[in-house]
Amino acid sequence: MLQTRNIMIAGNWKMNMDVHQASLLVHQLQQKAKKHQHVEMVLAPTFLALQPASLQIDRRRFRLASQDGYPKDSGAFTGEVSFAQLRGLVHYSIIGHSERRIYFNETEELIRDKVEAAFRNDIVPILCIGETKNERQQGETWQVLHSQLTTALSGLTNVQVEQIVVAYEPIWAISTFGGELAKPSDVAAVTAFIREQVKQLYGAKAAKTLRVLYGGSVDDQLIHGYLEIPGVDGALVGGASLSADKFAGMVEAAYRLQIDRRGN
Numbered sequence: 632m633l634q635t636r637n638i639m640i641a642g643n644w645k646m647n648m649d650v651h652q653a654s655l656l657v658h659q660l661q662q663k664a665k666k667h668q669h670v671e672m673v674l675a676p677t678f679l680a681l682q683p684a685s686l687q688i689d690r691r692r693f694r695l696a697s698q699d700g701y702p703k704d705s706g707a708f709t710g711e712v713s714f715a716q717l718r719g720l721v722h723y724s725i726i727g728h729s730e731r732r733i734y735f736n737e738t739e740e741l742i743r744d745k746v747e748a749a750f751r752n753d754i755v756p757i758l759c760i761g762e763t764k765n766e767r768q769q770g771e772t773w774q775v776l777h778s779q780l781t782t783a784l785s786g787l788t789n790v791q792v793e794q795i796v797v798a799y800e801p802i803w804a805i806s807t808f809g810g811e812l813a814k815p816s817d818v819a820a821v822t823a824f825i826r827e828q829v830k831q832l833y834g835a836k837a838a839k840t841l842r843v844l845y846g847g848s849v850d851d852q853l854i855h856g857y858l859e860i861p862g863v864d865g866a867l868v869g870g871a872s873l874s875a876d877k878f879a880g881m882v883e884a885a886y887r888l889q890i891d892r893r894g895n
């Protein structure tokens with residue numbers, strides 16, 4: 632099947648690097664990560680580094696994402712940064728990452744509000760969903776994913792769902808929580824499930840257009856095995872995205888796969 636969705640390689644830098652180190656990494660990435668048609672490179676530094684990075688990056692090659700955002704536009708919410716404040720600065724926002732759900736007790740309703748707030752401010756969410764190891768062992772995977780997905784999307788129009796990016800993060804496959812290798816057949820089953828749910832609720836066009844990333848632990852060696860899974864449109868990468876060489880290697884893997892998929 633010819634696939635025409637662009638592949639996204641998104642680097643989630645998490646709470647790593649100060650602004651100077653972040654600037655150095657941006658510099659290295661601009662030297663090493665080549666621009667390819669149909670491969671989108673997204674960088675998600677900490678809030679602090681977003682503004683300088685926005686001035687430093689070549690916007691024809693890289694897009695910025697925040698790692699979070701607060702759903703109210705402004706007000707007395709000490710320490711938070713709103714999507715309204717991120718408007719114009721970032722193209723995407725990572726929302727509902729498992730570290731936020733687990734360490735900061737983010738609920739499905741809060742995540743739904745964030746998804747809505749991002750769209751309201753012209754920011755496309757990279758919505759993370761995923762089950763814990765325990766939930767998988769208990770046979771609750773489908774129920775958990777269904778609940779996380781449908782709640783997060785419930786305030787959106789069909790057109791918004793067409794644009795959204797969903798990152799499937801089996802929590803047990805993230806380096807923070809164990810970093811086990813997910814089986815490609817499991818990932819394929821989940822991506823098909825996500826599209827089927829979206830199709831039932833938002834129609835065939837949304838199911839075909841939205842992008843689904845793999846968000847378990849990958850690097851430049853492992854990524855190919857996940858990118859070639861039908862229905863996977865890229866990767867949300869943590870640790871390996873802190874190395875310019877590895878990030879560039881992942882982008883090259885995506886490019887080669889794109890060529891195969893498009894048959895040119």
Ligand code: PGA
Nearest residue numbers: 805806846848868869870
């Ligand atoms: P990791 O993180 O690549 O360091 O495992 C993945 C993620 O949190 O999305």
